[in-house]
Amino acid sequence: MTTTRTFDKAPAGLPLMVKAALPALPVIGGLPGIKHEKGGLPRTVLRRTQVVTDLAHLERYNDVCGFARAETVPATYPHIAAHTLHLTLMTDTAFPFPPMGAVHLRNRITQYRPIGREEVYDLTLRADADEPHPKGRLISLVSEARIGGEIVWDETMTVLFRSRTGGDETTAPPLAGVEAPEGPVSWTLGGDLGRRYGAVSGDRNPIHLYPVTAKAFGFPRQIAHGMWTKARSLAALQNRLPDAYTVDVEFKKPILLPGTVRFGASTDGDVTTFGVRDARQGVPHLVGRITPA
Known part of the structure; x- marks a missing residue:
């Protein structure tokens, strides 16, 4: 039963971040009430009602991500409103995987119509589609935004949780075989980008903040948020986006901060393919595709 x-209102983020870290601690992580239960995904729907956009916050988000001011919110913006719902779901001990160390591999957003800056909407979130991956399990976290019962936006986050019960993927990734276009546009990213985006998104995962906190998780220095890279890419294409579209991205090699990357895009009919690559070596960081909804 669901x-x-x-x-x-949005659940408080700081207590949830602390709760997310506890299962990774020796001894403490095995205590009742902290250790995550084994089993299937919880049949729980989290619902946040009457979401109102803070216009000052929206302006800060637009500034960090590069969006021009508009009368509607960017397609990536409701993801921010859903952030602490994601944490609430994944830190519940009924969720079978501890959240620390999870990897956001893919992200799909469909904007069925633009959401006005002053429109009020309801959000729901559920976990779905537990599938194998060579390094563990792929879990889909599905969010929906509705206005007056009409679905106006949805998102599927595909997250890898490392596990011994992995295997070959049973379905092909949406962007299998799609290459990130080469591009002439350079973005120079400061070392504080993760902190700036974390301040507006609420995602203050240590891997994004400072070299010392990132090194604790195996990175040579802090890395950019994947959802910042997706948002910045859509901002670069803002004048070409239709009112209704689906944007799929796959996150590749992390972007080390500070650093310089190149953005490129190509259009074939009504489909736009875009990508972000390392400016020196050309290694892809993100590949994406926009199709009409």
Whole structure:
């Protein structure tokens, strides 16, 4: 049976970040109430009602991600409103995987119509589609935004949780075989980008903040957020986006900060393919595709 939990405001982020870290600690991580239970995905729907856009916050988001001011919110913006719902779901001990160390591999957003800056919407989130991966399990976290019962936006985050119960993927990734276009546009990214985006997104994962905190998780220095890279790419294409579209991305090699990357895009009919590559070596960081919805 599906259980619905309803929130009339965003859950507080800091306690959830602490809760996310506890299962990774020796001894403490094995205690009742902290250790995650084994088993299937919880049949829980998290619902946040009457989401109102803080216009000052939206301006800060636009500034960090490169969007020009508009009367509607960027397609990536409702993801920010859903962030602490994601943490709430993944830190519940009924969720079978501890969240620290999870890897956001893919992201699909469909904007069925633009959401106005002053429109009020409801958000729901559920976990779905537990599938094998050579390094563990792929879990889909599905969010939907509705206005007056009409679905106006949805997102599927595909997250890898490392596990011994992995295997070959049973379905082909949406962007299998798609290459990131080479591009002439350079972006120079400062070392503080992760902190700046973390401040507006609420995602203050240590891997994005400072060299010392990133090194604790195996990175030579801090890395850019994948959802910043997706948002910055859409901002670069803002004048070409239709009102209704689906944008798929696959996150490749992390972007080390500070650094310089190149953005490129190509169009074939009504499909736009885009990508972000390392400016020196050409290694892809992100590949994406936009199709009409």
